[in-house]
Amino acid sequence: xxxxxxxxxxxxxxxxxxxxxxxxxxxxxxxxxxxxxxxxxxxxxxxxxxxxxxxxxxxxxxxxxxxxxxxxxxxxxxxxxxxxxxxxxxxxxxxxxxxxxxxxxxxxxxxxxxxxxxxxxxxxxxxxxxxxxxxxxxxxxxxxxxxxxxxxxxxxxxxxxxxxxxxxxxxxxxxxxxxxxxxxxxxxxxxxxxxxxxxxxxxxxxxxxxxxxxxxxxxxxxxxxxxxxxxxxxxxxxxxxxxxxxxxxxxxxxxxxxxxxxxxxxxxxxxxxxxxxxxxxxxxxxxxxxxxxxxxxxxxxxxxxxxxxxxxxxxxxxxxxxxxxxxxxxxxxxxxxxxxxxxxxxxxxxxxxxxxxxxxxxxxxxxxxxxxxxxxxxxxxxxxxxxxxxxxxxxxxxxxxxxxxxxxxxxxxxxxxxxxxxxxxxxxxxxxxxxxxxxxxxxxxxxxxxxxxxxxxxxxxxxxxxxxxxxxxxxxxxxxxxxxxxxxxxxxxxxxxxxxxxxxxxxxxxxxxxxxxxxxxxxxxxxxxxxxxxxxxxxxxxxxxxxxxxxxxxxxxxxxxxxxxxxxxxxxxxxxxxxxxxxxxxxxxxxxxxxxxxxxxxxxxxxxxxxxxxxxxxxxxxxxxxxxxxxxxxxxxxxxxxxxxxxxxxxxxxxxxxxxxxxxxxxxxxxxxxxxxxxxxxxxxxxxxxxxxxxxxxxxxxxxxxxxxxxxxxxxxxxxxxxxxxxxxxxxxxxxxxxxxxxxxxxxxxxxxxxxxxxxxxxxxxxxxx
Ligand code: MIG
Numbered sequence: 001x002x003x004x005x006x007x008x009x010x011x012x013x014x015x016x017x018x019x020x021x022x023x024x025x026x027x028x029x030x031x032x033x034x035x036x037x038x039x040x041x042x043x044x045x046x047x048x049x050x051x052x053x054x055x056x057x058x059x060x061x062x063x064x065x066x067x068x069x070x071x072x073x074x075x076x077x078x079x080x081x082x083x084x085x086x087x088x089x090x091x092x093x094x095x096x097x098x099x100x101x102x103x104x105x106x107x108x109x110x111x112x113x114x115x116x117x118x119x120x121x122x123x124x125x126x127x128x129x130x131x132x133x134x135x136x137x138x139x140x141x142x143x144x145x146x147x148x149x150x151x152x153x154x155x156x157x158x159x160x161x162x163x164x165x166x167x168x169x170x171x172x173x174x175x176x177x178x179x180x181x182x183x184x185x186x187x188x189x190x191x192x193x194x195x196x197x198x199x200x201x202x203x204x205x206x207x208x209x210x211x212x213x214x215x216x217x218x219x220x221x222x223x224x225x226x227x228x229x230x231x232x233x234x235x236x237x238x239x240x241x242x243x244x245x246x247x248x249x250x251x252x253x254x255x256x257x258x259x260x261x262x263x264x265x266x267x268x269x270x271x272x273x274x275x276x277x278x279x280x281x282x283x284x285x286x287x288x289x290x291x292x293x294x295x296x297x298x299x300x301x302x303x304x305x306x307x308x309x310x311x312x313x314x315x316x317x318x319x320x321x322x323x324x325x326x327x328x329x330x331x332x333x334x335x336x337x338x339x340x341x342x343x344x345x346x347x348x349x350x351x352x353x354x355x356x357x358x359x360x361x362x363x364x365x366x367x368x369x370x371x372x373x374x375x376x377x378x379x380x381x382x383x384x385x386x387x388x389x390x391x392x393x394x395x396x397x398x399x400x401x402x403x404x405x406x407x408x409x410x411x412x413x414x415x416x417x418x419x420x421x422x423x424x425x426x427x428x429x430x431x432x433x434x435x436x437x438x439x440x441x442x443x444x445x446x447x448x449x450x451x452x453x454x455x456x457x458x459x460x461x462x463x464x465x466x467x468x469x470x471x472x473x474x475x476x477x478x479x480x481x482x483x484x485x486x487x488x489x490x491x492x493x494x495x496x497x498x499x500x501x502x503x504x505x506x507x508x509x510x511x512x513x514x515x516x517x518x519x520x521x522x523x524x525x526x527x528x529x530x531x532x533x534x535x536x537x538x539x540x541x542x543x544x545x546x547x548x549x550x551x552x553x554x555x556x557x558x559x560x561x562x563x564x565x566x567x568x569x570x571x572x573x574x575x576x577x578x579x580x581x582x583x584x585x586x587x588x589x590x591x592x593x594x595x596x597x598x599x600x601x602x603x604x605x606x607x608x609x610x611x612x613x614x615x616x617x618x619x620x621x622x623x624x625x626x627x628x629x630x631x632x633x634x635x636x637x638x639x640x641x642x643x644x645x646x647x648x649x650x651x652x653x654x655x656x657x658x659x660x661x662x663x664x665x666x667x668x669x670x671x672x673x674x675x676x677x678x679x680x681x682x683x684x685x686x687x688x689x690x691x692x693x694x695x696x697x698x699x700x701x702x703x704x705x706x707x708x709x710x711x712x713x714x715x716x717x718x719x720x721x722x723x724x725x726x727x728x729x730x731x732x733x734x735x736x737x738x739x740x741x742x743x744x745x746x747x748x749x750x751x752x753x754x755x756x757x758x759x760x761x762x763x764x765x766x767x768x769x770x
Contacts, residue, residue, distance in 0.1 A: 021125035021132065024060060027100035030087060035075035037089055041103045046124070050076040054093045054115075054230030055240050056107065060124045060131070064223040066198050067375060067425050068457040070244050094230055107193075107228055115193045115230045119214050124224055131199070132218025133226070141188045141215065142590070143207040144234075145489040147181030147454070148466060150174055150478050153485060153578060153595045155184070159209035163202040164424055164453040166406035168468035169502050172478060178404055178467045179454040180424065181489040183245075184217075185229075185237050190585065194229035194237035196244065200424045200455065222421055234488075234581055235573055242490045242572025246460035250569050251493060252446045253696030254324050255397065255463070256561050257286025257669040258551045259524035261497075262534060264291035267307035268314055274535065275323055279667060283536050283548045284555045286668045288318065289399065289524070290327045298365040299334045301341055301386045315394030322668040324396035326448070329387065331403050331430055332369030335361060341386070345370060350379040353417050360416045362407040371405060371412075374429030375422060383430070384437010391438060397448030398434055400462065403427035404453045427453030431461035444698045450522065456490070459572075463493035463522045471500030476513050477610045480596045483520060487574025492565070494576065495522030499534050507539035508612060508647065511546050515650035516608035518550040519557075519600055521565065521576050546648050552665045553650070557604075559661035559677065559691045564601040566692045566703075575601055583622040588640075594620040603658035603689065607651040617645040619653070625684040626653040627737040632757075634682075634738050654680060654737070657687030659708045659716070670696055674725070677706075678733045678758070683713045693725035716768040718761075729763035736770060745770040 025042030032038075035050040044061035051057070051073035078089040087098040094115065097106040104123040107115035114136075118124070122134035143155040151158060151172050162180030170177055182203050185194035197203060199222040206216045217226070227244060229237045260278070265271045271288060278285040294311075296302040303311050315325055333341045333351070345351050351370035352360045361368045372379045387398055405412065405426050412419050431451050438447040449462040458464060466482050469475040479496035486494045498517045499505045505513065514536070517523050527534040536547035554561070564575035574581070577599050579589040588594065597607040597620065605626065607619040621637035628635060630649050635641050645651050654660050660680040666672060677691065689708045694701040704723035710716045716734065720726040735757050736745070745752045745759055748766040752759045761768065 019127065021122070021127045023121075023125040024103045024123050026102050027087075027098075032078070032080050034077050037078065037080065037087070039087065039098060039103060044126075046098070046103055046105075048089065048096060050078050050089065050091050052076045053236070053240055054091070054109075055244070056096065056228045056230075058105065058224075058226050058228060060224040061126070062223055063225050066200055067429060068245065068455070070198075071246060073244060107230065109191065109230055109232055113189055113191050113232070116195070116228060122214070126224070129221040130218060131222070131224040132216055133224060134214045134216040137208050137211070137213055137215045138188050139212070141186055141208065143184055143186045143215070145181065145184040145194075145485065146205060147183075147486060147489045147491075148177045148179040148464070148482055149485050150177060150482050152592060153481050154590075154592065155207050157208050159204065159206050161202060161204045162424060164404035164427065164455075166402070166404050166410070166467075169470050170467070172474070178452045179427070179458065179464055179486070181454070181456050181458070181491070182217075183241055183456055183489055185234060185488065186215075187234065187584075192231040192234040192237045192584075194231070194241055196227040196229070196241055196456065198225045198227065198456075199223060200421050202420070202424070220420065233584060238488065238490060238574070239572050242459065245457040245490060247572045248459045248492055248569050249699065250446055250566065251463065252396075252448050253562060254286045254669045255448045255522070256558065256565060258284055258554065259287035259289065259326075259522075260285055260535060261289035261291065261524050261526040263527065263529045264293035265289070266293040266304070268309070271314065272317070275318055275321055277535065277537060279321060281537055281544070281548070282667065283544075284551050284665060284667050285323070287324045287326055287397070287524070289526070290325065292328055292330070292365055294327060297334065298330075299336070299339055299341065300330055300332070300366075301390060312393050319394065322671060325394070326397040326399050326450070327390065327395050328399045328401050329434070330364060330401055331371055331405055331426070332362070332364040332366055333372065334366035335368045335370060342370065344382065345372065348378065348382065350376065350382055352412075352419075354413075355415050355417050360412065362412060363409070364402060364407055372430070372433075374426065374433050375418070380429065380433035380436065381440070383433040384435075384440060387434045387437050388441030391441070397450070400427065400430055400434065400449060400451040400453075403430050403451060425455045427451055428455040428458055428461070431458060435461040444700055446697055446699055454491070459491045459493070463495070464491050465494070465522060465524065466496045468501045468528070469497055471503035471505040471509060473509060473512075473610055473612055475500050476509065476516060477596055480516065480598060480608070480610070483576055484574075484578050484595070484598060487576050488578070488581075490572060492568035492572070492574045492576070493521050495520045495524060497526040498523065499525050499527060501526055501528050504531050505534070507543040510534070510539050511543050511550070511647065512609050514547045514550040516606075516610065518554045518650065519576070519598075519604075519606050521561075523554065549648065550650065555665045555669075556662045557660075558666075558669060559663055559674070560600070560604065563661070563690050563692045567601060577601075579605070579620070579622060586622045588620055589622055591620075603655050603660060603687075605653040605655065607653075609645050609651070615644070615646055617643055617651045619643055619651055621653060625656040625682065627656075627680070627682040628653055629680065632737075654682045656682050656684030657710065658682045659687055659689035659710060661689060661691045661708075673728045675728055675730045676733065677729060677763075678735070679708060679716075680735045680737065681710055681716055682737045683710065686711050693723065714770050718768065719765050720763065726763075732761040732763050733758045734761060734768060735759070739770060743770050
């Protein structure tokens with residue numbers, strides 16, 4: 001009896017340890033050449049590469065390439081000290097300590113604060129093909145990022161996996177979603193750090209789930225290769241990460257306009273009707289979408305002959321009314337003899353295969369399909385050229401869907417060649433194919449692409465929208481958090497299906513969603529196949545009027561939005577961001593209660609109403625004075641304030657020091673050149689603001705930067721430069737928040753006349769003082 005119990009115990013321990021991990025062993029030797037330190041151990045080698053600005057690449061064991069071309073960073077030579085117990089590598093902003101027995105990593109900043117530290121027992125380990133890393137969790141760690149995640153903005157205490165998945169009607173706890181990104185960041189002791197896990201196989205992240213000792217990341221296979229970003233500010237972390245994985249090239253300016261979609265507008269007259277409604281009702285709009293019904297039998301790169309007999313004419317007519325168009329492009333290519341895409345793909349070996357060489361077939365909208373192997377250059381070039389051909393017909397942009405890849409039955413079999421490392425980057429490579437094909441065709445035209453799935457670096461090719469949400473207030477709130485999370489993951493151009501995709505919003509929900517989304521970088525209304533109409537005029541007159549106002553506000557703010565998008569392009573920082581990115585020291589700004597407030601860049605704060613029937617809003621305003629344009633009130637920040645939020649109002653605030661540029665409403669972006677620019681100045685702090693003028697469509701368009709600087713609470717420097725676009729300006733109007741009606745205002749020493757709250761200035765450089 002006892003013997004059999006002992007035997008059983010022995011067996012279970014043996015079984016269990018066979019599945020457990022082997023950890024990095026003891027130090028045996030090291031080599032240093034410049035910025036590369038290799039540490040040999042009793043099992044796998046550890047290699048560290050040091051780069052400027054506190055970026056460190058860590059690799060354990062064999063290193064496998066990823067399909068994303070990373071920006072080569074500038075190497076940072078280190079100073080190495082060795083002792084009995086450890087190696088210490090010093091670089092200008094910190095040091096790495098590598099203990100010898102066993103080999104474990106600790107990264108410190110120069111001030112002694114910990115960036116990240118291996119768990120002393122575990123550190124790095126592996127089990128079969130699985131690789132994993134365990135770091136010490138502190139009580140005050142918070143976590144962010146990982147791409148598209150629907151839950152809290154702070155991901156502390158949660159477990160996540162990244163395996164891109166088609167997840168219609170996802171909820172707050174659904175995971176994974178469409179667009180996972182293996183980059184996360186954290187804040188601990190008020191300092192930020194980031195980790196980019198450069199491994200495209202299915203990865204999982206324990207950010208303190210079910211324990212208070214560790215956070216960890218790992219993957220089913222591939223290599224343990226990751227980059228550490230030392231911060232210490234979150235802005236630095238995101239800038240470094242986006243420098244490494246690539247920044248967003250400027251998209252066409254029209255893609256900041258309001259976009260209208262449904263599954264699907266067809267036939268042709270329905271598309272024309274929608275376009276006409278927008279113009280007749282004077283609701284600004286820039287883009288109309290063609291969902292899957294525009295194709296013949298869902299065959300990609302075809303048109304349905306009865307529904308769209310003359311697409312070239314239709315597209316050109318829409319252009320003349322100021323509309324751009326975007327077509328959906330799915331990756332599945334229908335298996336059908338004589339269909340060009342199928343024949344060319346098979347003949348040239350462009351499609352994915354099983355390990356035994358048989359062409360893989362999976363079912364999607366067209367029926368049985370082959371799927372392009374976007375790892376191959378030739379496949380990408382072919383696919384890209386088909387997009388370019390479609391653009392030559394007059395299509396302006398592309399919408400990549402079903403690219404997780406999604407299939408009926410969800411998954412491709414794992415015996416499709418290389419799918420375990422390809423799955424997560426399928427969409428990235430498809431987007432790369434599209435982007436590069438468009439650039440090959442017209443090197444100077446800015447491509448527009450919006451995608452559902454993606455991976456690290458997707459920002460180089462596409463905007464990301466958050467897939468099949470539902471028409472509920474919960475989803476409205478979720479869309480704010482998810483888009484903030486994507487921005488913190490290096491993707492600045494993000495948005496959701498306004499109104500909710502699945503289900504039917506009531507008028508109030510639709511309106512509140514329009515208001516919240518009127519400041520999201522990408523703004524598109526969309527709904528599923530069998531729902532009632534979901535255009536801004538589909539919910540009665542009052543809702544139509546208030547939706548128009550929300551969209552008009554976006555068009556008024558276009559000079560600001562475009563300048564902020566431009567900054568995102570230059571820095572990689574999200575334009576749509578949590579309060580705490582701008583106010584890292586403010587504890588209240590980090591509270592979950594306020595995670596549905598967001599800022600656009602540095603100046604503008606929005607606190608959308610996300611509950612039914614709510615007519616007041618409690619808003620947390622960080623330190624300083626805030627101007628509320630809806631009422632003209634100036635609020636003292638550093639505390640929550642209660643403001644009125646009737647149906648017509650999106651609670652919106654301009655930070656002190658801001659100079660908010662606006663213009664007259666247009667029916668579509670760049671309908672007319674900018675001849676009058678309005679500036680709202682909020683005194684109380686020094687501030688600086690820019691307006692970017694360019695042609696909005698080409699990549700090498702000269703950029704004019706109009707610069708506005710306010711100082712000493714009573715001066716505004718205006719510097720327009722003398723570029724051709726600035727020269728078209730006829731007038732500047734300036735409004736100074738809180739200025740008394742009797743105050744003397746001078747421009748270049750001359751008294752300025754008032755028109756109500758506005759001061760009218762000539763469009764020229766100079767100094768305004770009050
Ligand atoms: O299986 O193209 O998320 O936006 O309307 C659904 C039809 C396929 C999913 C996308 C949605 C789109 C729909 N697509």
